[in-house]
Amino acid sequence: MVDAVVEAAARILETRGLGGFNTNAVAERAGISVGSLYQYFPSKEAVVAALSVRERALLAAEVAAAAQSAASLSLEDALHRLAGAAIRRQLARPALARILDFEEQRLALEESDRATTRDIAGHVVALLRAHGAVLTVADLEKAAFDVIAIARALIDAAAGRGAVEPTALEGRIVRAALGYLTGLSHGAC
Amino acid sequence: MVDAVVEAAARILETRGLGGFNTNAVAERAGISVGSLYQYFPSKEAVVAALSVRERALLAAEVAAAAQSAASLSLEDALHRLAGAAIRRQLARPALARILDFEEQRLALEESDRATTRDIAGHVVALLRAHGAVLTVADLEKAAFDVIAIARALIDAAAGRGAVEPTALEGRIVRAALGYLTGLSHGAC
DNA sequence: CCATGATGCGAGTAATTACTCGTATTGCCT
């Protein structure tokens, strides 16, 4: 029931956007009444928050698996795995990902959600620490968040252009991330 | 009068966000009546669109100046100029920039606005063409949009973290952009 | 000082919508 509402919310956000998102529409889409919806969620915001948690958890799982499989790889190969995970997730429902990225900042995030965010960043930080020798950045946490932001931006841009070739997109993300992480501020190669 | 409304809209968006943005609040903030507002703008959306045009034109001007001054520089130095321009603009009103980035996609953009967007990208494309020899990317237009997306993402991320050191941020953007533009897909340096 | 057109005003209207609550239905235990 909760799941049905959350999925209905996702569909409404995808098709009608933030402006067309309302609880009546969500309840109808979920095949239940508004009254029932409010038995499971205290407010409209809570529905969006639950959806945010769900999507973030899916990303965290995919990233965790990628990090696991990338433990003994080079930095570049490891970044490829992570980029692939992010692409699979964000490209599965690009419109939804974009809206949630925008809203998440404003939502009163529960601790559980914030912990998931830390989880995702934590995997990236661990990977960076493992390859610390080749990095030209000092603050690994900041670098992790920035790399995630770069990946999101490039996936968004690709999705906005239409048809996406995931392998090429993966390469673009890795190149940008490697430049960020290992590039020299001033000087040739 | 038009300018007062547009600036009031900017302030409301910054302080109350998309959800708290309504024409009554904008009119009050602008020091005029709702009726007067609707003499100058046909709809609420038109106010946001006008604001979007204004902000985009400011960015275009700054980018044009930067591109001008970077005409004879190396790719890296030219990217520094462009990044600096983007940072000055987007960091001046980060919350506003973020909201407009999100809304612009959805807005029925007038031709004038779309032309400005093409202008900005055009400057980047021209710069890339001038340094085509060192690039490892083929599609310059796509690359330009992607580099812009990277810059936006890193500026947003920095703004979200709080206090920003513009010079360091500029360096991060340039490193990521250079990696994207000149990095090799597989292989060391 | 008046006439007239343009500009400004803001209470009002109709539509939307988050959320409630009294009633109906269901499922379970004896």
Place this chain on the structure above:
DNA sequence: AGGCAATACGAGTAATTACTCGCATCATGG
């Protein structure tokens, strides 16, 4: 079957808000 608690229902309510329109005010020319 009967009683009862839990769940589901959806019409209704109060608040918000995009936009209108009849009136007031102002500016200009004679």
